[in-house]
Amino acid sequence: METFSSIECFVRSAEVGSFAEAARRLSLTPAAVGKSVAKLEVRLGVRLFQRSTRSLTLTEAGQLFLSEVSASLHTIQNAVANLASAEGRPAGTLKVSMGTVFGRLYIVPLLGEFLRRFPAINPDWHFDNRQVDLIAQGFDAAIGGGFELPQGVVARKLTPAHRVLVASAGYLAAHEAIVEPDDLKLHDGILIRSPQTGRVRSWQLTSRTRQHSPLTLRARMTMSDSEAACATAVQGLGIALVSMPFAVGYLEAGTLERVLPDWYVDDGNISIYYAEHKLLPGKTRAFVDFIIEQFAGQGLGQRFSAI
Structure with a gap:
């Protein structure tokens, strides 16, 4: 020993x-x-x-x-x-990393049901928009998108990571009509700064018919958070390019509208990541299977799709 x-x-x-x-x-x-x-x-x-x-x-x-x-x-x-699991059930501390707002909106509400099924598991959840090193930092799993997949880590897709253009009805009524992507260059943009690099990325728009066009919004302001960008767009201050999980609540409430609804940004997938082991800990397997089940059961993949 x-x-x-x-x-x-x-x-x-x-x-x-x-x-x-x-x-x-x-x-x-x-x-x-x-x-x-x-x-x-x-x-x-x-x-x-x-x-x-x-x-x-x-x-x-x-x-x-x-x-x-x-x-x-x-x-x-x-x-x-x-x-060592309690009576053969998954047990132990479950250390998980997830995006701050995404985790609060879509993962935390699942916690009650998860603990009812697996009462011997103790969540240790970390909310951060940056990629973590699962193995070196001792995480059992992580949820996010746009991450490089290091050796020894596997990913299970939860939903597409689409971004859409949104604005308030008031902003759209007061400004030039937007019919095609090139019209965006005349409009104020609420742009997102990457929390990883601190830079504003250059995005490529994709249409439902798989055409492509560069995003030409005029930078009026920058934010480091999609939720903040949505709240800013509600005030009629410009057009924001935001992730669907953050936009969908505003779109369903009618406080924001999609701009160029046939166009979106394809940013890969939102996935659940975990270290690849021949014998995966019961607590990790339980969490991965539960999250995949919940996303499928609630139709979140379809809800977050911009197509």
Whole structure:
């Protein structure tokens, strides 16, 4: 068991590049983690890390050992977690990352039903619009869109990630008619700044007939949040390009209208992400299956489609 603990300390340290950070995630002291790794090196007869006051890097032997034991460690941990579940039911802390507003609008309302089905699971939910490193940061799952898919992580599609142009009836009545995409260059745009890069992206509009046209809105203001852009557009201050999950409530309430309703931006998919394991923890499997079931049952895929 001592060797298993040492291997866990080694793998966590290699993943985050720090004894201190590994110790924080393992609820140990940095000295205890360093000592455990040192014992493992003595047992193996090789140096696994090159240490300095500023960095911790794997040796060639350390890289080889990590590739051999990392997947097996996760499999064993998942097997232990599954066996430790309350009376065979999924149990434990479920650490999930999701977009701030999207999570509040569409995931949090599902929490009551989820806990009624799986009362032994303890949610630890993080609301952030930036991509997280599931494996290195210890997340069981994440929900979002537009993320690169790193090695060892799989994605299950929940809904298309479409963006649409919206404006208030008052704004549209007071300004030049918009018949085709080129007309947008005469109008004030409420543009979205990427929370990841801080930049305003150049978008390509797609029509129902699969034609393409650049988005030529005149930048009047920028926002870093689609919900804020919708609230601004309601005031008649311009045309906003926003994600359908945020626009749909305003469109259904009639406080905003679609501009160029035959055109939209295709931004991929909103998916649920989780680490790929041969033996997925019961709590993670329960959550993934539940979210997919709820999105399908509520027809959210169709509701969020701009087509």
